[in-house]
Amino acid sequence: MKAGWEHFSHGADIGVRGFGETAEKAFEHAALALTAVVADVSRIEQKESVEVQCQAPDLELLFVSWLNAVVYEMAVRRMLFSGFRVVISGGSLSGTLSGEPADPERHRAAVEVKGATVTSLQVARDAAGWWMAQCVVDV
Numbered sequence: 001m002k003a004g005w006e007h008f009s010h011g012a013d014i015g016v017r018g019f020g021e022t023a024e025k026a027f028e029h030a031a032l033a034l035t036a037v038v039a040d041v042s043r044i045e046q047k048e049s050v051e052v053q054c055q056a057p058d059l060e061l062l063f064v065s066w067l068n069a070v071v072y073e074m075a076v077r078r079m080l081f082s083g084f085r086v087v088i089s090g091g092s093l094s095g096t097l098s099g100e101p102a103d104p105e106r107h108r109a110a111v112e113v114k115g116a117t118v119t120s121l122q123v124a125r126d127a128a129g130w131w132m133a134q135c136v137v138d139v
Helices: 023-038 059-077
Strands: 004-010 013-020 048-055 078-090 092-101 120-125 131-138
Touching: 004 023, 013 023, 023 059, 023 078, 023 092, 023 120, 023 131, 048 059, 048 078, 059 078, 059 092, 059 120, 059 131
Parallel strands: none
Antiparallel strands: 004 013, 013 131, 048 092, 078 092, 120 131
């Protein structure tokens, strides 16, 4: 397995899945998958950074909180992000989102993500030690 992300089908919604050597890297890649639902990630420049904080009682709910923080920042700031940095300590997550104001023509915005859900929610480590974080996002 290698680090990265992918989408998976789930009815009318879309699943996002991130992979990485650590839970943090899997969370970062899943946020990139989330952004790729909305726009062409390769066209998003990392001009501005936004800090986010999340807390949850377990790693899976922390993952949903993280993705919903990304969705929230995209909506209220009217920005798109292509760079993510996550630090997890216990039930807390500190994240940095890097991106720029949304430009519908240049970013080729497709759909709007309303939020991350607990549907198909899973954060797990495989036998080889790779982490995978996934859930379905409401579009």
